[in-house]
Amino acid sequence: MKQAKPIALTVLDLVTLALMIAATAMVFLYAPLEAVMGQVQRVFYFHVSAAWVGMLGFGAAAVAGIAYLRTGNMQWDVRGMAAVEISLVFFFIAIVSGSIWARPAWNTWWTWDPRLTTAVIVELIYAAYLMLRQGIEEPERRARFGAVYTLLGFISVPVTFISIRLLDTIHPVVIGGSGGEGGFAMTPRMLQTMFFSLFTFSVLFVDLYWHRVRLGTLARQVEQLRLKLAQ
Amino acid sequence: MERPLTDYQTNTLQSETATGERISTLERVQKISPNLWKATLAVVRKDLTAELRSRELLSAMLVFALLVVLIFNFALDLQPRLRVTVTPGVLWVTFIFAGTLGLNRSMAMEKDRGCLDGLLLAPVDRSAIFFGKAIGNLIFMLLIEVIVLPVYSVLYNINLFNPGLLLVILLGSLGYVAVGTLLSTMAVQTRTRDMLLPILLFPLTIPVVIAAVKATTGFLEGWTFPEIQVWLNLLVVYDVIFISVAFMFFDAIVEE
Numbered sequence: 200m201k202q203a204k205p206i207a208l209t210v211l212d213l214v215t216l217a218l219m220i221a222a223t224a225m226v227f228l229y230a231p232l233e234a235v236m237g238q239v240q241r242v243f244y245f246h247v248s249a250a251w252v253g254m255l256g257f258g259a260a261a262v263a264g265i266a267y268l269r270t271g272n273m274q275w276d277v278r279g280m281a282a283v284e285i286s287l288v289f290f291f292i293a294i295v296s297g298s299i300w301a302r303p304a305w306n307t308w309w310t311w312d313p314r315l316t317t318a319v320i321v322e323l324i325y326a327a328y329l330m331l332r333q334g335i336e337e338p339e340r341r342a343r344f345g346a347v348y349t350l351l352g353f354i355s356v357p358v359t360f361i362s363i364r365l366l367d368t369i370h371p372v373v374i375g376g377s378g379g380e381g382g383f384a385m386t387p388r389m390l391q392t393m394f395f396s397l398f399t400f401s402v403l404f405v406d407l408y409w410h411r412v413r414l415g416t417l418a419r420q421v422e423q424l425r426l427k428l429a430q
Numbered sequence: 431m432e433r434p435l436t437d438y439q440t441n442t443l444q445s446e447t448a449t450g451e452r453i454s455t456l457e458r459v460q461k462i463s464p465n466l467w468k469a470t471l472a473v474v475r476k477d478l479t480a481e482l483r484s485r486e487l488l489s490a491m492l493v494f495a496l497l498v499v500l501i502f503n504f505a506l507d508l509q510p511r512l513r514v515t516v517t518p519g520v521l522w523v524t525f526i527f528a529g530t531l532g533l534n535r536s537m538a539m540e541k542d543r544g545c546l547d548g549l550l551l552a553p554v555d556r557s558a559i560f561f562g563k564a565i566g567n568l569i570f571m572l573l574i575e576v577i578v579l580p581v582y583s584v585l586y587n588i589n590l591f592n593p594g595l596l597l598v599i600l601l602g603s604l605g606y607v608a609v610g611t612l613l614s615t616m617a618v619q620t621r622t623r624d625m626l627l628p629i630l631l632f633p634l635t636i637p638v639v640i641a642a643v644k645a646t647t648g649f650l651e652g653w654t655f656p657e658i659q660v661w662l663n664l665l666v667v668y669d670v671i672f673i674s675v676a677f678m679f680f681d682a683i684v685e686e
Contacts, residue, residue: 361664
């Protein structure tokens with residue numbers, strides 16, 4: 200039984216911390232001031248990164264769901280759960296930071312744009328997922344239903360996105376496109392800052408994911424030990 | 431049509447293989463397809479007979495649907511000028527809420543009286559149970575819609591008799607019921623089952639709501655067909671995807 204924290208994980212913690220400090224410094228000191236929107240544009244770097252981590256978690260949860268249904272290995276359930284929880288938090292960060300930016304840029308905190316609405320629907324699907332899990336005591340059934348529900352969510356979210364997109368959109372497409380309110384051209388320094396933030400947040404995701412999977416595995420061991428004691 | 435004994439025996443053997451070794455869904459459908467259809471109809475007939483005798487599901491759904499329409503009348507103060515723009519939304523919210531009520535009850539009845547276990551023990555493919563329950567739920571939902579539409583027309587003096595609108599209602603209900611049947615099977619097996627179904631179901635059915643409301647608006651306001659077709663296509667795509675997905679996952683939900 201592995202209980203001690205792996206050294207690699209400690210190293211990764213420190214690397215993540217250093218990267219986060221560097222990324223924050225880059226956002227505030229290295230990236231130039233945006234001409235039209237001013238300081239508030241700086242929220243963009245972490246906003247995009249947080250949304251990216253949310254997407255990573257969303258994909259990871261679906262992969263874990265498929266893997267669980269194919270193999271029936273409970274470890275995949277722990278991985279799926281970890282991905283959902285991290286994704287939930289980061290989508291929330293993305294929504295809130297986007298809202299902070301949208302107030303000066305669009306003159307509103309919120310608009311029913313495809314990306315915004317889809318992010319909220321993902322949050323609601325994850326909230327439903329957590330409630331579903333809470334309602335089931337038997338671990339094997341909980342894992343099975345959880346896997347099915349994450350996959351249903353994974354399939355429905357793109358359809359939702361397309362259907363809202365057919366309605367209308369004002370969200371700026373900053374990368375590889377023009378249009379949308381508040382879009383802007385990025386200077387090289389801005390691009391560098393953005394990609395560094397994306398990289399940093401990806402590392403942060405791996406670090407958090409590792410911690411969460413480890414916690415889930417330990418929790419499962421505790422549960423098994425408790426069952427053994429009860430017998 | 432009388433089936434010979436051998437057919438029954440092969441059928442039993444096949445469902446044993448379905449649980450014993452893993453064979454692909456496609457193979458399973460090919461093997462059992464004639465019996466699948468028969469078993470599906472049997473499940474539908476069972477649901478309809480039970481409903482005909484008790485009438486508890488349909489009456490509850492109907493009264494609930496009418497109450498929702500009534501509440502909307504006061505909540506939105508449906509003035510003649512506003513009605514055309516608000517009607518599609520009011521109709522679909524009514525259908526979806528009444529549908530949830532029906533889906534929940536229809537599965538809870540199976541679970542409470544131990545019928546679900548009985549169905550699962552029957553020597554037929556599990557997808558027959560899924561399709562049977564889904565078709566039953568669809569029939570109930572369509573019946574409610576067929577009653578609510580004329581009532582709404584009379585109450586608000588709007589002509590809702592439009593063949594296009596009926597098509598939208600059929601397509602929308604189909605997708606909704608496919609996902610709903612799967613999720614209600616899931617929800618009844620949890621502790622918080624009555625609360626859980628809408629929470630699980632609504633975020634997944636948002637495309638249905640968007641497309642159905644848009645297409646309904648289109649037909650009521652007399653849009654050109656290409657404008658409406660976008661939304662009809664979306665409904666068809668959603669239906670195809672989710673009927674197949676629900677069919678694939680149903681085995682994983684009832685497996686014990």
